[in-house]
Amino acid sequence: MGGRASLIMVMGFGLVLGYLSTNLNRYSTQALNNMTSYYDATSSHALAVAGANAALAKFYTDTSWSGPMHQSIESGALTGSFTVTMVNVGTYQRRLRSVSTYAASGMGTLHDTVEVYFNTRAGSPFTQYAWFANNDGNVFWQNEDTVWGRAHANGNVHIAGSPVFMDKHTSAKRYDPPRPGTGTNQAIFKSGYESGVATIPYPTDLSIVINASNTGGKHYTHDISVNLVPGTGLNNDGVAAVVDLSTGTKDTVQLADAGFNGLLLSDGNVSVSGVLDGRLSVASLKNINVLDDCTYERNPRFGTSDDQLGLIAANNVVIKDNTANHTGCQIHAAIFTLTGSLVAENLTSLPICGDLMTYGCVIQNTEQEVGIYKAKGGGKSSLIAGFWKDFRYDKRFVDPNNAPPYFPGYYVQAYAISNWWESYRISALQ
Amino acid sequence: MAAILDVISSMLFGGTLFMIILTSNEIATETQATYNGDMFVQELLTNTAQLVEGEFRNMGFNVPQALPSITRADSTAISFLTDLDRNGTIDTVKYTLGNITELPETPNELDCFLKRQVNNDPVMSVGAVTVFHLSYLTKEGVRIPSPVPHDRLGEVRMVEVTMEVQNPYAPARTASMVKSGERTALYSSSLWQQTRLSSQNTRR
Numbered sequence: 001m002g003g004r005a006s007l008i009m010v011m012g013f014g015l016v017l018g019y020l021s022t023n024l025n026r027y028s029t030q031a032l033n034n035m036t037s038y039y040d041a042t043s044s045h046a047l048a049v050a051g052a053n054a055a056l057a058k059f060y061t062d063t064s065w066s067g068p069m070h071q072s073i074e075s076g077a078l079t080g081s082f083t084v085t086m087v088n089v090g091t092y093q094r095r096l097r098s099v100s101t102y103a104a105s106g107m108g109t110l111h112d113t114v115e116v117y118f119n120t121r122a123g124s125p126f127t128q129y130a131w132f133a134n135n136d137g138n139v140f141w142q143n144e145d146t147v148w149g150r151a152h153a154n155g156n157v158h159i160a161g162s163p164v165f166m167d168k169h170t171s172a173k174r175y176d177p178p179r180p181g182t183g184t185n186q187a188i189f190k191s192g193y194e195s196g197v198a199t200i201p202y203p204t205d206l207s208i209v210i211n212a213s214n215t216g217g218k219h220y221t222h223d224i225s226v227n228l229v230p231g232t233g234l235n236n237d238g239v240a241a242v243v244d245l246s247t248g249t250k251d252t253v254q255l256a257d258a259g260f261n262g263l264l265l266s267d268g269n270v271s272v273s274g275v276l277d278g279r280l281s282v283a284s285l286k287n288i289n290v291l292d293d294c295t296y297e298r299n300p301r302f303g304t305s306d307d308q309l310g311l312i313a314a315n316n317v318v319i320k321d322n323t324a325n326h327t328g329c330q331i332h333a334a335i336f337t338l339t340g341s342l343v344a345e346n347l348t349s350l351p352i353c354g355d356l357m358t359y360g361c362v363i364q365n366t367e368q369e370v371g372i373y374k375a376k377g378g379g380k381s382s383l384i385a386g387f388w389k390d391f392r393y394d395k396r397f398v399d400p401n402n403a404p405p406y407f408p409g410y411y412v413q414a415y416a417i418s419n420w421w422e423s424y425r426i427s428a429l430q
Numbered sequence: 431m432a433a434i435l436d437v438i439s440s441m442l443f444g445g446t447l448f449m450i451i452l453t454s455n456e457i458a459t460e461t462q463a464t465y466n467g468d469m470f471v472q473e474l475l476t477n478t479a480q481l482v483e484g485e486f487r488n489m490g491f492n493v494p495q496a497l498p499s500i501t502r503a504d505s506t507a508i509s510f511l512t513d514l515d516r517n518g519t520i521d522t523v524k525y526t527l528g529n530i531t532e533l534p535e536t537p538n539e540l541d542c543f544l545k546r547q548v549n550n551d552p553v554m555s556v557g558a559v560t561v562f563h564l565s566y567l568t569k570e571g572v573r574i575p576s577p578v579p580h581d582r583l584g585e586v587r588m589v590e591v592t593m594e595v596q597n598p599y600a601p602a603r604t605a606s607m608v609k610s611g612e613r614t615a616l617y618s619s620s621l622w623q624q625t626r627l628s629s630q631n632t633r634r
Contacts, residue, residue: 017458024462024465028469035476037476038476038480422484422488424480424485426481
């Protein structure tokens with residue numbers, strides 16, 4: 001009797017402990033499975049990233065490479081494979097896709113994806129240059145001309161005297177005469193010069209500007225005048241007082257208005273003057289006429305300022321022949337002319353006007369003189385009509401992200417990574 | 431006399447056996463609860479970690495380079511821009527750590543919700559954590575003090591994420607079992623840290 005009871009007791013104990021043991025094992029196994037599945041997911045992801053990096057290394061040594069690439073890895077710690085493909089996904093966009101294949105422990109096969117997007121051309125605003133000329137226009141750099149900031153010419157650079165270039169000067173063609181210190185080329189290049197560099201593509205239209213004027217900017221169809229009013233002494237409370245010169249209609253544009261994208265365009269001519277407080281680009285599909293000084297409320301030469309003006313003309317930016325400009329003219333702005341130049345109106349009949357001082361940059365299709373000069377000898381010139389040139393670079397424009405709104409730019413072939421996407425696993429969100 | 435001795439010895443033997451059974455049952459229950467807690471905590475942690483890791487890696491996706499990807503960076507909250515569903519529309523994703531008072535129904539006095547919000551959608555809880563700490567580093571690996579000032583958000587290149595999950599329920603211990611400085615229950619805990627989590631999109 002006692003023996004049977006003992007047997008039953010032992011079996012009972014065995015059953016209870018066996019059940020407990022099974023449960024503990026199950027929890028233990030599940031806990032381990034959690035960590036294993038996280039490890040597997042991480043490994044699969046790491047394989048896909050490795051594939052993307054391997055393909056990027058190959059691509060940057062040969063940008064014509066378009067895949068595919070397949071590679072198996074048997075490193076012990078990481079076992080699996082990846083396949084990389086490269087395709088065009090739109091204008092100036094390519095996509096590299098790396099897909100991993102990883103045999104997970106007890107979970108079948110895992111795949112992870114990494115996608116890398118490239119922009120095959122990169123853009124920079126022309127404000128990177130203090131002085132830019134798409135065509136030389138047979139204008140000669142001469143004594144007393146000084147340029148601060150980078151300068152570039154897509155054409156020849158004619159030199160007749162000893163101009164000073166404080167930063168690097170480049171030309172897509174040649175210098176005339178070719179070597180500094182020979183003949184009339186007595187130019188002083190403080191940071192060097194380089195000829196025969198790649199031509200920087202010049203825009204052929206203002207479509208981006210026109211589009212911006214219709215989407216958040218202001219678009220006028222007649223000739224207009226724009227008077228820049230700085231508002232109170234507070235920062236960024238300036239306005240642009242616009243008058244339609246055909247109808248007399250007035251418009252006041254608050255520059256800090258969140259709904260205004262900073263661009264103001266006319267299909268006709270635009271006359272401009274005043275003091276700017278804020279960021280604004282004034283554009284014309286004809287000419288921009290500078291009636292008087294255009295300056296910033298806070299001058300960046302002598303302190304911090306976030307004021308920025310862009311003058312963008314399809315033809316010329318013209319310094320008007322008027323009384324205000326006969327005693328000199330100051331323009332704080334980045335100047336761009338699509339087909340024309342920065343010019344002085346009626347140059348040959350202008351009196352001696354003094355300095356044309358620009359603080360920003362001058363980007364023009366064709367160089368033109370704004371004064372008539374006569375060599376005096378000894379490296380000196382005298383002004384006969386028009387303006388002395390005093391063109392200074394606004395160093396804030398060194399940062400390509402710091403340019404007046406929608407200021408034109410140029411594009412070069414590049415393979416800059418624009419976006420990077422990685423797949424990931426998520427459980428159901430609560 | 432012999433019968434009385436048999437009864438007494440069998441009572442002693444039976445009582446001892448009974449005590450052993452009770453103790454083993456208690457130990458087994460506690461161990462089972464601990465194992466169960468460990469499993470639960472790890473499952474919670476891996477799920478939350480995979481989500482956080484995955485979304486942080488894609489921050490800045492499809493966001494124009496002129497815009498900073500991170501719009502708010504604090505030690506327990508982050509807000510960033512990304513194209514979540516890759517449809518060309520930029521989304522704002524916010525992660526915030528809730529308050530411990532929001533989870534009064536769990537005995538664990540340290541746990542709180544980790545919340546996630548996309549654009550203006552309702553705030554969702556993506557897990558219950560006891561620690562969710564974020565640090566921000568520049569490309570040189572220099573730590574930026576939190577909260578990161580608005581003008582320094584563009585400098586953030588890496589995020590260090592520390593997350594701890596504890597189980598909300600655990601076997602309570604009697605007062606006699608709790609030593610000084612110990613908690614009244616055996617909470618399982620699991621810690622996860624990504625010391626240099628970076629999105630390639632913030633390096634463009």
